[in-house]
Structures are given as C-alpha cells and as structure tokens.
Amino acid sequence: MRTTDRPTEDRDTARVRRSRLSPERERELHEAVLELLGEVGYDGLTMDAVAARTRSSKATLYRQWKGKPQLVATALRHTxxxxxxxxxxxxxxxxxxxxxxxxxxxxxxxxxxxxxxxxxxxxxxxxxxxxxxxxxxxxxxxxxxxxxxxxxxxxxxxxxxxxxxxxxxxxxxxxxxxxxxxxxxxxxxxxxxxxxxxxxxxxxx
Amino acid sequence: MRTTDRPTEDRDTARVRRSRLSPERERELHEAVLELLGEVGYDGLTMDAVAARTRSSKATLYRQWKGKPQLVATALRHTxxxxxxxxxxxxxxxxxxxxxxxxxxxxxxxxxxxxxxxxxxxxxxxxxxxxxxxxxxxxxxxxxxxxxxxxxxxxxxxxxxxxxxxxxxxxxxxxxxxxxxxxxxxxxxxxxxxxxxxxxxxxxx
Structure with missing residues (x-):
C-alpha cells in the first residue's frame, strides 16, 4: 500500500486552499489527474507523475491541494x-x-x-x-x-x-x-x- | 489479469459435480480455499497452491469443481x-x-x-x-x-x-x-x- 508522498511539514497550512491558478489551468490539471488515474489506478498515481504530466512543480500541486487524496477527489468533483x-x-x-x-x-x-x-x-x-x-x-x-x-x-x-x-x-x-x-x-x-x-x-x- | 489454469478439454464434462470426497474432507478443502483467498486474494490464488495446501492432486480438484471460480464460490457457499x-x-x-x-x-x-x-x-x-x-x-x-x-x-x-x-x-x-x-x-x-x-x-x- 502506497501512501501520499506529500511532505508532512505543511500538512495543516496547505488545508487553506487558495487558487492561484486560472480556471482553465485548474481544469487541465483535473483532467490530467483523471487520465492518469484511469491509466495507473490510485495506488500507482504519484504526485511526481501528476507534476510531470501537467508540467507543474510539485510545490504548486501541494500549495493547491492538501495531498494526493484531495487532488483526486477535487478532480472528480470538478469534472x-x-x-x-x-x-x-x-x-x-x-x-x-x-x-x-x-x-x-x-x-x-x-x-x-x-x-x-x-x-x-x-x-x-x-x-x-x-x-x-x-x-x-x-x-x-x-x-x-x-x-x-x-x-x-x-x-x-x-x-x-x-x-x-x-x-x-x-x-x-x-x-x-x-x-x-x-x-x-x-x-x-x-x-x-x-x-x-x-x-x-x-x-x- | 490471471485466468483459471484449468485445462479446457474437460470444461463441460466437469460441470456435472459428483462428490467423491467425504463431507469432512470437502469442508477441509473449502476452509483451505478461504484461508488462501484471505492470504493472497483471488488473482493470486492458483489451483496449484490449493492442491499443495490441501495435499490433493489438481486432478481431484478439477474432478470436483469446474475450475477456480467455482471452487471459490462453492467454498464460500458451504462455509x-x-x-x-x-x-x-x-x-x-x-x-x-x-x-x-x-x-x-x-x-x-x-x-x-x-x-x-x-x-x-x-x-x-x-x-x-x-x-x-x-x-x-x-x-x-x-x-x-x-x-x-x-x-x-x-x-x-x-x-x-x-x-x-x-x-x-x-x-x-x-x-x-x-x-x-x-x-x-x-x-x-x-x-x-x-x-x-x-x-x-x-x-x-
């Protein structure tokens, strides 16, 4: 069983979700997450892979979402x-x-x-x-x-x-x-x- | 994805299920199947492993059940x-x-x-x-x-x-x-x- 690879030090502060991304960019990210999810499943999905696929930094992903579970759930909700x-x-x-x-x-x-x-x-x-x-x-x-x-x-x-x-x-x-x-x-x-x-x-x- | 490793030639004849095992022996087999299932999951379960765990021949298993899916379902039903x-x-x-x-x-x-x-x-x-x-x-x-x-x-x-x-x-x-x-x-x-x-x-x- 794989756990999220998000660093623990910003676990709580990242909870406050302030979008610094444009709606279009957010949508792109969400769609990429679902695409990856369909390809490799939840356990196989890494924040590194999401970063690579969407040409984002992991810092951006963690600033935007609390971690992998939240990113996946948000992507589902918004699409x-x-x-x-x-x-x-x-x-x-x-x-x-x-x-x-x-x-x-x-x-x-x-x-x-x-x-x-x-x-x-x-x-x-x-x-x-x-x-x-x-x-x-x-x-x-x-x-x-x-x-x-x-x-x-x-x-x-x-x-x-x-x-x-x-x-x-x-x-x-x-x-x-x-x-x-x-x-x-x-x-x-x-x-x-x-x-x-x-x-x-x-x-x- | 693993498919059943049962030979295809007796697929239909094996359908007629005649118990040549004692009820106690059958029960032992069913319990061993559920034990193995809990350990390795359905995809990891092989007829070889069932045969080894229960000290039976695979021929006995195939004579008794049509294949892995039927063996598993029967084991669940009878326990x-x-x-x-x-x-x-x-x-x-x-x-x-x-x-x-x-x-x-x-x-x-x-x-x-x-x-x-x-x-x-x-x-x-x-x-x-x-x-x-x-x-x-x-x-x-x-x-x-x-x-x-x-x-x-x-x-x-x-x-x-x-x-x-x-x-x-x-x-x-x-x-x-x-x-x-x-x-x-x-x-x-x-x-x-x-x-x-x-x-x-x-x-x-």
Missing amino acids: KPVLLEGIDTGSLRGDLREIVRCSEQAHERDSGLMRGLAHASHDNPDLHEALRELLIYPEIDALNVLLRRAVDRGEIAPDRPALNYVVHMVCGAFIARPLVEGRQPDQTYLLEYIDAVILPALGAA | KPVLLEGIDTGSLRGDLREIVRCSEQAHERDSGLMRGLAHASHDNPDLHEALRELLIYPEIDALNVLLRRAVDRGEIAPDRPALNYVVHMVCGAFIARPLVEGRQPDQTYLLEYIDAVILPALGAA
Missing part, C-alpha cells in the same frame, strides 16, 4: 458534469427523474474509475475521507435540500423514517443491478426504481 | 453459517429481523473477503458468473420464497412493484453505510432500515 444543486422541478418525483436523466452519462463514464477508487479507499483512509468530504457529502447536502423542499411542499411527512436512507436506496439501485443481473443501471430501470422503491418508502407515491 | 432457507417465523417483519440477527456475524467475518471478490469479479467474468450462480441466486431464490409466503398471507400485494427490488434495497443498506457514514452496518441500524425502508416500500409497514 463531474452533473451537480444536484441545479435541480428544482417543483415536485419530488420530477426532481428525482431529472437526476436520473442527467446522471446516466456521468455514471457510464465514471463507473470503472469510481469502482477502482471505492476499492482503493478501503486501504487508504485519507482517500476515503477526501472522497467523503469533497464528493459524497456535498451531493448528500444537495439531496437533503431537495428532500426538504418536498417536506415543505407537504409531499413527505417531516418525521418519515426513510428520509434518513435515501442515499442508501440510491446506492442499492446502482450496485445491485450489475451484481445481481449483470447489467448496468439504465434510465428505464432507474425511473422504475424511483416509483417502486424510493417514493413508496418516503410515503410520497 | 456460510447462515442460509435463508431455514427462516420462517410466520411474518415478513419477523423473517427479515431473523435474517439480520443471524447474519451480522457472517457479515463481519466475510466483508473483507467479499469486497476483494466483488472487485476481482469485475475483471473475471467466470468468477462473476460462479458467484452469481452458486452464491447470489440461491439466496435470492430463498428470499423470494420468504416474500411469496408474505404475499400468500396477504401482507404484500402480489403486484407490488418493490417486490422486484428487495435485494437492491438490502444491498444499499450494506454498502451505503461504510461509504457514507464510515461505519459498518450493525443490528440496530439494519433493524431500523427494515422498518424505515423495506417494509414501507413493500406496503407492508
């Missing part, structure tokens, strides 16, 4: 084509269906990468934490905003227990299909799952 | 301490709670192993197929028997859409908790999930 924040159709069912419509492409592109990262994160607590902080929590926050709107509209009872498990139901939809049926979750399947599982569990069917 | 078949408490909620009570130990013991295998199965279609056939489908069949009894008792409407997605909801419970909360699913959590998600989705709450 994600779908963010839940933008979705507000006026109904819970509409919002959930809109997420499915927007996310299919993203899922197909990323699934191999994410599978590899999920596996790597079991042996790399720093990566696990970075993925949770930078990638998973923001999506959960956005999902909760969407659910709170549904509660405010009276579509879901405020004390409905399934409100705590929407992410779990969604995970199940994505993971069980390849596992059980050997197929990728497609739009038809996901839209059906929303009506069969998520809305009834929330008492919003 | 599983919980089988759904035995569970029948008289109510759906009781059956589901009984599964949770029996399965916690099993999950903790196997989770690392199963995670490794889930990852390996993405690159090894034969393993994926063997796990599905020998490990996942029998459990799904047993789960469906349990659900059919609930339908027959009138606890679930026969055309309830969520009936097709119970496995998916269960997968979500197990996978989302470590991913999102960084914690293993424990009994309290799983029992709550049954009441919050599975029973309401089935209209059986």
Whole structure:
C-alpha cells in the first residue's frame, strides 16, 4: 500500500486552499489527474507523475491541494458534469427523474474509475475521507435540500423514517443491478426504481 | 489479469459435480480455499497452491469443481453459517429481523473477503458468473420464497412493484453505510432500515 508522498511539514497550512491558478489551468490539471488515474489506478498515481504530466512543480500541486487524496477527489468533483444543486422541478418525483436523466452519462463514464477508487479507499483512509468530504457529502447536502423542499411542499411527512436512507436506496439501485443481473443501471430501470422503491418508502407515491 | 489454469478439454464434462470426497474432507478443502483467498486474494490464488495446501492432486480438484471460480464460490457457499432457507417465523417483519440477527456475524467475518471478490469479479467474468450462480441466486431464490409466503398471507400485494427490488434495497443498506457514514452496518441500524425502508416500500409497514 502506497501512501501520499506529500511532505508532512505543511500538512495543516496547505488545508487553506487558495487558487492561484486560472480556471482553465485548474481544469487541465483535473483532467490530467483523471487520465492518469484511469491509466495507473490510485495506488500507482504519484504526485511526481501528476507534476510531470501537467508540467507543474510539485510545490504548486501541494500549495493547491492538501495531498494526493484531495487532488483526486477535487478532480472528480470538478469534472463531474452533473451537480444536484441545479435541480428544482417543483415536485419530488420530477426532481428525482431529472437526476436520473442527467446522471446516466456521468455514471457510464465514471463507473470503472469510481469502482477502482471505492476499492482503493478501503486501504487508504485519507482517500476515503477526501472522497467523503469533497464528493459524497456535498451531493448528500444537495439531496437533503431537495428532500426538504418536498417536506415543505407537504409531499413527505417531516418525521418519515426513510428520509434518513435515501442515499442508501440510491446506492442499492446502482450496485445491485450489475451484481445481481449483470447489467448496468439504465434510465428505464432507474425511473422504475424511483416509483417502486424510493417514493413508496418516503410515503410520497 | 490471471485466468483459471484449468485445462479446457474437460470444461463441460466437469460441470456435472459428483462428490467423491467425504463431507469432512470437502469442508477441509473449502476452509483451505478461504484461508488462501484471505492470504493472497483471488488473482493470486492458483489451483496449484490449493492442491499443495490441501495435499490433493489438481486432478481431484478439477474432478470436483469446474475450475477456480467455482471452487471459490462453492467454498464460500458451504462455509456460510447462515442460509435463508431455514427462516420462517410466520411474518415478513419477523423473517427479515431473523435474517439480520443471524447474519451480522457472517457479515463481519466475510466483508473483507467479499469486497476483494466483488472487485476481482469485475475483471473475471467466470468468477462473476460462479458467484452469481452458486452464491447470489440461491439466496435470492430463498428470499423470494420468504416474500411469496408474505404475499400468500396477504401482507404484500402480489403486484407490488418493490417486490422486484428487495435485494437492491438490502444491498444499499450494506454498502451505503461504510461509504457514507464510515461505519459498518450493525443490528440496530439494519433493524431500523427494515422498518424505515423495506417494509414501507413493500406496503407492508
């Protein structure tokens, strides 16, 4: 198991992330990181390789990101084509269906990468934490905003227990299909799952 | 990526699995396979190593199992301490709670192993197929028997859409908790999930 090669002395100060790079340059870096990640996997990825591929100094990379886990999680977050924040159709069912419509492409592109990262994160607590902080929590926050709107509209009872498990139901939809049926979750399947599982569990069917 | 080292000429005939080993000897073999699997992982596991560890000939192994994927899946199936078949408490909620009570130990013991295998199965279609056939489908069949009894008792409407997605909801419970909360699913959590998600989705709450 390889750990990040970042020097430890600036571990905390680097936490304050101030972008000195142009958005274009940042985007280039993010894309290079994902490219490398696809080629060599998380454990094989080094800050040296990222520096070489992007013609940056390692100092720049460490100034910009806390370390390898954060760099990878940030690259994933910023190249994600779908963010839940933008979705507000006026109904819970509409919002959930809109997420499915927007996310299919993203899922197909990323699934191999994410599978590899999920596996790597079991042996790399720093990566696990970075993925949770930078990638998973923001999506959960956005999902909760969407659910709170549904509660405010009276579509879901405020004390409905399934409100705590929407992410779990969604995970199940994505993971069980390849596992059980050997197929990728497609739009038809996901839209059906929303009506069969998520809305009834929330008492919003 | 390593493929099975089994000779191809007996690929189909070996499919007919006739046990010439005593149950004790079979059990020994299964335990040795899981031991080796924990040590070297699926890709590192060879039939030679299994033969050496168990003091068997490779011919015996191939006569008994179709190949490495089937040997591994069978070993997992036969050392599983919980089988759904035995569970029948008289109510759906009781059956589901009984599964949770029996399965916690099993999950903790196997989770690392199963995670490794889930990852390996993405690159090894034969393993994926063997796990599905020998490990996942029998459990799904047993789960469906349990659900059919609930339908027959009138606890679930026969055309309830969520009936097709119970496995998916269960997968979500197990996978989302470590991913999102960084914690293993424990009994309290799983029992709550049954009441919050599975029973309401089935209209059986």
